[in-house]
Amino acid sequence: MAAAPSLNLQSNLHSLKRTFSNGRLRKPRSSSSIVALHQNGSLRSHGTPGLRVAFQGSTGAYSEFAAKTACPECATVPCRSFADAIAAVERDRADRAIVPVESTMEGTALRNYDLLLRHDLRIVQEINLFVHYCLLAMPGVSTAELRRVISHPMALAHCGRALERLGLDREAVEDTAGAVKMLLSEQMLDTAAIASPRAAAIYGLDVLAGGLQDESWNVTRFLLLSKLPEPLPPSSSGKMKTSMVVAHRGGSMTVLLKILSAFSSRDISLTKLEVNNPTMEGKGPVIILDVRSPAMLKTFPHVLYVDFEGSIEDEKVKEAIDEISSFSVFVRVLGCYAADPHVYDLY
Numbered sequence: 001m002a003a004a005p006s007l008n009l010q011s012n013l014h015s016l017k018r019t020f021s022n023g024r025l026r027k028p029r030s031s032s033s034i035v036a037l038h039q040n041g042s043l044r045s046h047g048t049p050g051l052r053v054a055f056q057g058s059t060g061a062y063s064e065f066a067a068k069t070a071c072p073e074c075a076t077v078p079c080r081s082f083a084d085a086i087a088a089v090e091r092d093r094a095d096r097a098i099v100p101v102e103s104t105m106e107g108t109a110l111r112n113y114d115l116l117l118r119h120d121l122r123i124v125q126e127i128n129l130f131v132h133y134c135l136l137a138m139p140g141v142s143t144a145e146l147r148r149v150i151s152h153p154m155a156l157a158h159c160g161r162a163l164e165r166l167g168l169d170r171e172a173v174e175d176t177a178g179a180v181k182m183l184l185s186e187q188m189l190d191t192a193a194i195a196s197p198r199a200a201a202i203y204g205l206d207v208l209a210g211g212l213q214d215e216s217w218n219v220t221r222f223l224l225l226s227k228l229p230e231p232l233p234p235s236s237s238g239k240m241k242t243s244m245v246v247a248h249r250g251g252s253m254t255v256l257l258k259i260l261s262a263f264s265s266r267d268i269s270l271t272k273l274e275v276n277n278p279t280m281e282g283k284g285p286v287i288i289l290d291v292r293s294p295a296m297l298k299t300f301p302h303v304l305y306v307d308f309e310g311s312i313e314d315e316k317v318k319e320a321i322d323e324i325s326s327f328s329v330f331v332r333v334l335g336c337y338a339a340d341p342h343v344y345d346l347y
């Protein structure tokens with residue numbers, strides 16, 4: 001079995017940083033907004049060396065790349081699930097957890113927003129990562145020999161058209177790098193994994209095809225979570241962003257308009273508004289367990305996830321939150337952090 005070379009994102013990654021202007025994960029209009037940087041491998045220095053960041057998956061998962069992008073000096077802590085990564089922080093086995101919450105192909109990952117609500121961690125940083133999917137196989141195996149492909153369900157879904165063309169049976173496993181490890185440990189010669197080019201390099205597999213995702217522009221937004229809020233940088237150092245959740249009793253359109261007005265009347269720009277409304281989407285009600293008041297386990301049919309530009313220390317932001325709280329049954333600020341308009345591209 002091939003030995004897994006150590007993960008060294010610092011020394012040999014090729015990193016591009018793409019800018020997206022309005023805070024949404026959009027493709028830049030022209031290639032001029034794509035700038036190569038960090039040629040020496042040094043990404044943004046955030047956090048202290050030795051900071052432990054818990055992620056879901058095995059070494060080489062996209063979530064681990066996101067963790068290393070957020071905190072280049074960190075030690076990553078592999079976990080079986082996102083819930084385990086959060087539990088690792090709660091039990092002091094890690095200092096931060098990283099979770100994907102949104103992708104250009106999938107939209108909001110409500111599964112993970114739900115986790116944010118069920119636990120008392122705060123968002124301290126956002127990271128947008130370009131996700132390249134490759135078809136990886138054991139050394140020497142050709143595409144014609146393949147019968148099956150394994151990967152994280154999201155990766156399989158994002159590569160649906162390519163997999164249809166290849167005519168391979170699909171099987172979901174816990175994470176992309178975990179799929180690669182399975183190929184190796186079970187010496188699978190008729191099975192491929194979908195994972196990143198980095199995972200191929202780490203585990204020594206062949207890349208049979210690249211750019212497998214159905215949409216060429218495939219960006220996932222990750223959030224870095226901490227038990228304690230980090231000191232807010234001075235507002236002069238750049239734009240801040242705040243994420244919050246609002247639940248209300250109904251009359252959705254009126255409430256939606258009132259929320260929009262609370263922001264727009266104060267000239268606060270929204271960067272995300274996700275409405276989880278069963279009458280609009282056929283989704284079930286959201287159960288909110290607010291861990292800070294354990295008695296409060298409630299079912300709310302109408303929940304909004306809102307991100308906006310500004311810090312919770314800004315007077316106008318405080319006023320907007322107060323106004324929204326006056327007509328909502330539940331408001332929780334999930335975190336306030338520096339807005340990062342870049343898309344990091346590691347391969």
Ligand SMILES: O=C(O)C(=O)C[C@]1(C(=O)O)C=C[C@@H](O)C=C1
Pocket residue numbers: 056057060061062063064100103131152154155174175176177220
């Ligand atoms: O399996 C991985 O590598 C992960 O990091 C998980 C995950 C996800 O949960 O969406 C993260 C980003 C990619 O979109 C695919 C999978």
